[in-house]
Amino acid sequence: MENNDIKKIIAPSPMMTEDGKNELYLYSLKKMADRNAEVDRYSLTGLYGNVAFFYKANECLHTHLGKQYALIRMDIYRFKTINEFCGRTEGDKLLVYISDCFKKYEAEDAVAGHLRADIFALCTPYKTDQDLINIVHDIAQKIESFPLPCKILPAFGICKSEFGMDISLLIDYANLALQTVKGRVFSCYAFYDETLRQQLLYEKKIENEIIPALNNHDLEVYIQPKVNMLTKEIIGGEALLRWNHPQDGFLLPIQFIPVLEKSGYIVDVDKYVWEEVFHSLRQWIDKGYKVVPISLNVSRLHSYQTDFEQVLYGLAEKYNISRDLVQLELTESALTENTELVLKTMSNLQKNGFYLSMDDFGSGYSSMNMLKDEPIDEIKIDRVFLSDISTIKSRIIIKHMISMMTDLNINIIAEGIETLEQADFMLECGCYRAQGFLYYRPMPMSEFEKLLQLI
Known part of the structure; x- marks a missing residue:
């Protein structure tokens, strides 16, 4: 039935009372629900399919107005790999088993649905949040006990109807909550609440505004100098970013970089920073300053960009900059993801003159293996180690x-030096290069240029 046909069914007459409107709407909704319930059931599990679930759940919401309702949506993390590893027959058995877990909660005022593949939903009344948590825990425990030779990780998103949403929005927002916990071992559910709503709105705001900010040059490149702790001489710098937002003021990286990493816009932002740095290096050289190497942060997402290497080679050629004046900083986590591709790309860049630095060394679990396998010129000791040098173990x-780094002929720089005690200890250990507030804070390009004039 087309939308126009539905409107004709439920359109009230001019003389109809408000109660009459509601009765006609409920009557029409029930007819649509019953009609779809007969033809739209998931063949494997027998639960209502996507369309039938929509109508039946809406019928519940409008029939039982005195009850609080919530939508629970469930998804299995990497269900396709279960099919591949255990076979589709076993995967289908799991889906039938899950449907039985959901059918347990079906009632005259509650509806379960199998929306597609491994996605299930339950529209149910509740009195307290704990009622919903109990349902989730019950289903999760049963699913996790299903006999399969691989780990099953269900994830649940919960959205309460108190937000005034219809069933389609409840489903969508429950999915947003679900995505925040999907794949986690120790947390299998999340509520769509005001905190998550504000977070998602903020993330969307950042995504919408980042390209105009790049075009308007609202993003400003800052440099934090690196020093020789013995001589206090500036030996380099790291390019960092600040967002001079026209409405929200000065934004620090922690306020927008994680959002850009998640959305993929970090690739565009990195390229913007790289261009600014290469351009500035050219200007400083032309002015006759003694320039020092500048580090560029490289997101893990660049390893998936087919033109990643060519962009850097192109910038070096465009501005006629020696590649040893540009250092590429990758986090330890970036080097552990998609290792083969990253290793190949980094090896190519190193062979073609770029200097490679591993940022946040020691913050992950694969540091030792990476030192053996990766083409690393320098490691930056994570500030976490330096924050606790009062203990003997640290x-x-x-x-x-x-x-060990000295024996491997790998350069070392201490990141986050903030006290004389930290500096003295690092010197005692044989580390002479540092970056931190004890020496310099991040500064605008123009201020860093003034420091270059003194070298």
């Missing part, structure tokens, strides 16, 4: 870490 770890 001092021993740092001391031996630096000794």
